[in-house]
Amino acid sequence: xxxxxxxxxxxxxxxxxxxxxxxxxxxxxxxxxxxxxxxxxxxxxxxxxxxxxxxxxxxxxxxxxxxxxxxxxxxxxxxxxxxxxxxxxxxxxxxxxxxxxxxxxxxxxxxxxxxxxxxxxxxxxxxxxxxxxxxxxxxxxxxxxxxxxxxxxxxxxxxxxxxxxxxxxxxxxxxxxxxxxxxxxxxxxxxxxxxxxxxxxxxxxxxxxxxxxxxxxxxxxxxxxxxxxxxxxxxxxxxxxxxxxxxxxxxxxxxxxxxxxxxxxxxxxxxxxxxxxxxxxxxxxxxxxxxxxxxxxxxxxxxxxxxxxxxxxxxxxxxxxxxxxxxxxxxxxxxxxxxxxxxxxxxxxxxxxxxxxxxxxxxxxxxxxxxxxxxxxxxxxxxxxxxxxxxxxxxxxxxxxxxxxxxxxxxxxxxxxxxxxxxxxxxxxxxxxxxxxxxxxxxxxxxxxxxxxxxxxxxxxxxxxxxxxxxxxxxxxxxxxxxxxxxxxxxxx
Numbered sequence: 001x002x003x004x005x006x007x008x009x010x011x012x013x014x015x016x017x018x019x020x021x022x023x024x025x026x027x028x029x030x031x032x033x034x035x036x037x038x039x040x041x042x043x044x045x046x047x048x049x050x051x052x053x054x055x056x057x058x059x060x061x062x063x064x065x066x067x068x069x070x071x072x073x074x075x076x077x078x079x080x081x082x083x084x085x086x087x088x089x090x091x092x093x094x095x096x097x098x099x100x101x102x103x104x105x106x107x108x109x110x111x112x113x114x115x116x117x118x119x120x121x122x123x124x125x126x127x128x129x130x131x132x133x134x135x136x137x138x139x140x141x142x143x144x145x146x147x148x149x150x151x152x153x154x155x156x157x158x159x160x161x162x163x164x165x166x167x168x169x170x171x172x173x174x175x176x177x178x179x180x181x182x183x184x185x186x187x188x189x190x191x192x193x194x195x196x197x198x199x200x201x202x203x204x205x206x207x208x209x210x211x212x213x214x215x216x217x218x219x220x221x222x223x224x225x226x227x228x229x230x231x232x233x234x235x236x237x238x239x240x241x242x243x244x245x246x247x248x249x250x251x252x253x254x255x256x257x258x259x260x261x262x263x264x265x266x267x268x269x270x271x272x273x274x275x276x277x278x279x280x281x282x283x284x285x286x287x288x289x290x291x292x293x294x295x296x297x298x299x300x301x302x303x304x305x306x307x308x309x310x311x312x313x314x315x316x317x318x319x320x321x322x323x324x325x326x327x328x329x330x331x332x333x334x335x336x337x338x339x340x341x342x343x344x345x346x347x348x349x350x351x352x353x354x355x356x357x358x359x360x361x362x363x364x365x366x367x368x369x370x371x372x373x374x375x376x377x378x379x380x381x382x383x384x385x386x387x388x389x390x391x392x393x394x395x396x397x398x399x400x401x402x403x404x405x406x407x408x409x410x411x412x413x414x415x416x417x418x419x420x421x422x423x424x425x426x427x428x429x430x431x432x433x434x435x436x437x438x439x440x441x442x443x444x445x446x447x448x449x450x451x452x453x454x455x456x457x458x459x460x461x462x463x464x465x466x467x468x469x470x471x472x473x474x475x476x477x478x479x480x481x482x483x484x485x486x487x488x489x490x491x492x493x
Contacts, residue, residue, distance in 0.1 A: 026175045033064055035094020041065040045175055047168050049121075050159050059155070061168045062119035064090040065176070066097055066109040076180055076205050077108035078450065079169065081196075083187030083435070085162075085219075086338035088118025099438055100184075102447040110181065112172050114192070116160040116337030120168075123160060123336030125149035133327050134272070137265060137284035138370065146339075146378045153336050158382035160340050166196045173203055180205040182450050186435040187211050187409060188219070194417065197394040204394075206453055208446050210401040211409040211435050214416035215389050218346040221354060222293070222368040222408050227361035229296045229407035229433070236469040237306050246473040247306045253313040255362075261285040268317055273325040281321050288312070289364040291323050296407035297434040299469060307472045319475070343376035345384055391420035397453045398424040401442055403432035405469070425455035431466045440466055 031042035042064055049057040068075065080096055082089040089096075089111035100109060113120040125145075169192075173181050182205050185193030190209040197207060213219055234251050237243040247253070260266075265284040272279040292309070295301040301323075308319045359366035398421045402411040411428045418426040427445075429436050437443040441462035448458050 028065070028176075031064075033090070033093045036066070036097055040093070041067065043172070043176075045168075045172055047115075047171055049156055051164060051167050057155070059115060059121040060119070061112065061115060061172065062090060063110060063112040063172055064093055066093065066104060066111070068108050069105050071106075071108070073106060075107045076182055076450075077110050077176075077178060078103055078182045078184055079110040079112065079173070081169070081183055081185040081189035081192045082111075082114060082117070083189050084117075084333055084338055085114070085188045085191075085341040086117060086333040086335065087188075088113040088120070088122075088332070088334065090118050091332060095438075099443050100446070102444055103450065107182075107450065110172065110176070112169055114165045114337070115168055116165075116340065117334045121155060121160075122334055123153050123155075123157075123340060125335040126152060133324055134270070134279050134281045134321065137282050138286035138290055139284055141371065141374055143374065143378060146375050149336060149339075150378075150380070157340050157380045160337060161382060161384065162192055162195050162341060162345060163199065163384065163388070165192060166199050169196065170200050170203060182206045182208075184208040184210065184437070184446065186438070188213055190409075190417075191215060191219075194392040195388075197396060197398075197421075198392045201394045201396060204396050206397045206399075206450060208399045208401070208437070208449065209414070209417055210437050210442075211403060211406055212400060212414040212417050213409055214391075214413055216391060216416050217413055218349045218354075219342050220346050220350060220369070220372045221358040223358040223361045223364060223366060225410045226293050226296065226368060226407045227363035228410060229405055230292070230363045232405055233296065233302055233305060233469070237471055240468070240470060242473050243306055243471040246471075247310050250306050250309060254309050257288065257309065257313045258285055261288055266317065270318060270321050273322050274328070281317060281324075283312070283317050283320065286367055286370065287324070288320070289367045291320060291327075293364065293368070293407060294327070295323060296405070299405065299431065299433055299439060302405070302433065302469065303471050305471075307474070311475070339375045339379055342372065343379040344382050345388070347372055347376040348383070349389070391416065393420050393422070395422050397449075397455055399446065399449045399455045399458075400424055400426040401436040402426065402428045403434055403436045404428055404430050405433040408434060423455070425458070427460060427463070429463055429466065431468055 025046040028041055028043040030039050033040055045061045046058045047061055048054050049059050080089050082092065090113050093111055096109065097104060115121055116123040180203055183193050183196060190211065191213040193207055193209055194215055197204060237247060237250055261283060262285045265282055267280065267282050270279055270281045292305060295305050308323060311319045355366065355369055400414045400417055402414040404411060414426050418424055429440060429442060432440055437446055445458050445460065449455060
């Protein structure tokens with residue numbers, strides 16, 4: 001009886017999306033977006049805020065189509081599912097057109113702002129965008145900040161969830177007239193992709209899951225995975241002769257720096273990295289850890305970490321200030337949606353024992369838990385069904401990518417999906433961190449996969465040429481075999 005009820009409910013929702021998509025307000029027109037010279041197409045689609053109340057409130061879903069350079073074969077397009085949760089896909093258009101250049105030669109790229117991001121009824125905490133990232137420390141984050149944020153958010157927050165996001169993506173697919181699409185999900189986008197596979201498998205020709213956040217693993221336990229990634233950085237530094245010679249006591253300096261900042265935050269006057277004006281720079285333990293953790297996402301920024309730690313240990317915090325400058329403006333994350341999803345779909349599933357186990361590490365302890373523990377008890381509640389957390393089983397050609405150095409979605413995450421998806425191939429890429437296709441030749445593998453639809457028959461030989469980690473060893477920019485990122489390495493981290 002329970003199973004039949006679930007099936008009937010799902011059928012009703014499927015019908016509601018299909019029936020509604022025949023009559024909704026929909027526009028698609030030529031436009032230009034930042035960072036792309038050629039003309040593209042911008043679209044808007046009116047959808048119900050609550051799919052169970054088609055006559056109720058509606059919201060606008062914003063999307064951009066990057067047309068295929070050669071559309072003569074009318075190939076099945078690729079839809080990009082952004083990360084976060086809280087990234088707006090359309091805002092990433094410039095970087096993605098570089099990363100997926102080979103794909104776009106013959107396929108449209110579809111970029112949909114997930115509801116709650118971009119121009120799709122954004123849920124943003126304005127203070128997160130406007131805050132002084134130099135003077136404020138994560139420890140200053142308070143209950144009042146959460147309450148102030150919530151005052152500015154509009155709409156029924158229970159409807160800004162992963163499943164409704166997929167209903168929106170499916171509605172976009174349908175109004176564009178595509179019988180099927182291919183999807184690429186990166187980071188949280190893999191979670192969204194897995195939900196898509198469960199809800200509308202018939203609409204998907206193929207799936208790429210890059211840096212997997214499986215439904216079985218709650219988002220928010222980053223202590224152990226960050227420590228693993230940082231440990232690999234320390235090991236790789238000591239393996240490389242120049243890094244080892246420049247920073248022979250790197251781990252000890254890092255621990256000593258943490259101890260010093262835990263006793264009392266440092267405070268220095270610096271020249272603003274962007275404006276040049278005098279600025280107060282406060283360095284707390286949490287700010288150091290959060291900044292270092294964010295650098296672990298990319299091989300390019302990982303190269304700076306040993307030098308930044310060493311200089312901070314010596315009392316020179318300017319290199320660290322340069323990294324903190326990257327966080328001005330909120331890093332393109334719509335914080336309201338981030339908390340709305342994680343506080344309801346993930347946080348309730350984390351037990352005190354889970355938090356305790358995750359905090360047992362030699363990098364940041366329980367530091368990564370602070371924001372969730374502060375925000376989630378205050379956040380308005382909705383709850384997915386138990387079925388939401390079941391392993392996703394769908395016989396769709398699926399390519400799974402994991403970076404061995406990844407600090408938040410380690411290769412072990414990818415194994416969850418590899419076990420439950422019968423037609424998959426999981427590639428663990430050495431010397432690579434988060435979102436593999438954004439910084440390696442794996443973007444070309446994605447193109448090959450979309451053509452062959454045979455995940456186990458791809459030519460992976462280019463991955464063997466990814467160089468070992470290398471590190472900047474002095475303030476003049478000296479590195480060991482360091483290569484700057486190419487255009488194809490843009491996009492999200």
